[in-house]
Amino acid sequence: MEQETIQITLPSSKSISNRWLVLDYMSRTGIKIKNISSSNDTQQLGRLLHQLKGGRRHNFDCRDAATVARFMMALLSVTPGSHTLTGSEQLCKRPMEQLIDALRKAGCSIKCTGEEGFLPVKIEGIIPTAQRIQIDCSVSSQYASAILLAAATMPQGGMVELIGAPASEPYIDMTLKVMEQAKVQCVLKGNPPTYYIEHTIPQCDVVSIEKDWSSASYFFEAASLLPGVPVRLPGLQRDSLQGDQVLRDIFDNMGLTVNQADQSVEIRRQGDMAGSIEVDFYNTPDLLPAVAVACAALGIEGHFTGVQNLRFKESNRLQSIAEGLAKLGRTIEVDETTMTIPAGNPFTRESLEGIGAIDSHDDHRIAMAFGALKVLNPSIEVTNPDCVSKSFPDFWKMLDRLTA
Numbered sequence: 001m002e003q004e005t006i007q008i009t010l011p012s013s014k015s016i017s018n019r020w021l022v023l024d025y026m027s028r029t030g031i032k033i034k035n036i037s038s039s040n041d042t043q044q045l046g047r048l049l050h051q052l053k054g055g056r057r058h059n060f061d062c063r064d065a066a067t068v069a070r071f072m073m074a075l076l077s078v079t080p081g082s083h084t085l086t087g088s089e090q091l092c093k094r095p096m097e098q099l100i101d102a103l104r105k106a107g108c109s110i111k112c113t114g115e116e117g118f119l120p121v122k123i124e125g126i127i128p129t130a131q132r133i134q135i136d137c138s139v140s141s142q143y144a145s146a147i148l149l150a151a152a153t154m155p156q157g158g159m160v161e162l163i164g165a166p167a168s169e170p171y172i173d174m175t176l177k178v179m180e181q182a183k184v185q186c187v188l189k190g191n192p193p194t195y196y197i198e199h200t201i202p203q204c205d206v207v208s209i210e211k212d213w214s215s216a217s218y219f220f221e222a223a224s225l226l227p228g229v230p231v232r233l234p235g236l237q238r239d240s241l242q243g244d245q246v247l248r249d250i251f252d253n254m255g256l257t258v259n260q261a262d263q264s265v266e267i268r269r270q271g272d273m274a275g276s277i278e279v280d281f282y283n284t285p286d287l288l289p290a291v292a293v294a295c296a297a298l299g300i301e302g303h304f305t306g307v308q309n310l311r312f313k314e315s316n317r318l319q320s321i322a323e324g325l326a327k328l329g330r331t332i333e334v335d336e337t338t339m340t341i342p343a344g345n346p347f348t349r350e351s352l353e354g355i356g357a358i359d360s361h362d363d364h365r366i367a368m369a370f371g372a373l374k375v376l377n378p379s380i381e382v383t384n385p386d387c388v389s390k391s392f393p394d395f396w397k398m399l400d401r402l403t404a
Contacts, residue, residue: 005230012209014039019178023202025049034208041065062087074146077108079125086120099143102135138164145175151197161194170243211235213244217290222372223267234264282306289369296330302341315361352377364390
């Protein structure tokens, strides 16, 4: 009997949703955003932008959302008034130094009230005195995206110069494409690359947000562990704005059958998986947790480069992955820029018995990557499973369709 296809409902892209929320805030007539992300991060950004537009309070709590903090910092810096920006204890450990320095050099007033280079901060919003803003985004592309979006609000526009090799560069491309859709004028010139942004009021009546490729990675992982089970992921676009769509190629190289239609993907494990794989994650770091855990579970040897910035996420993800896999009996090697997963025996239901809860480190991507192993053994647990709400509130509900 043919195995019934299991359909998974993915969340909408929070990265695209967050950019459109900022553009909606900047517009005069408002933008109708359809299929907006239900993630905690996007919902919190919406609340803070509503608060800023209403001018009621000047204390902004980003909770544990780094993207929200970086986007809000740039916006508040060019919004006249006195503001404070803070977040959870976890967020206040996330690096903000390059963004703070760039805004200060442009004439913005930002004072760190705790450790220098980190939240919380006090901001005196002004119109920047320098039109050219130089930003080092080698740690996070969000710094560049935050300034690119904010520059359109400046009366004379702005020039944003990128210094160094941008981390996760596809997210900068995503920002520019979304700005283009909103008719914000932006021209790239010169070397080093400099973006010239005109003062523009964003214009777009309606926009529909596509499904999230980052969130899909955990179901590619799960499907790779379930021979013969077809999984359909509607809403994943062939021509996506998201760099994480390279997920298709990564798992295809691992041996998963991947069929992409215009608006959906179907995946199924048929036949043997690969013996080894090499991937550079510098531009797509959010995919590493699912790929690393999948390789370990399948016994695939993995050689991964460009992993250095994963130390600066919600947790030190290199350490979190290594600790979780060590608990499952797989010792991996991690150095400054690489991770190596040795070949080994595939995980089985029996090998995953009685291991106890795996520490998620309150990191949504670690929780989902190890949580996907429930398709092999439903008794697998992760600590603080609710942390997945940061990006994928219905993750466990969707995973139940596969564990059943």
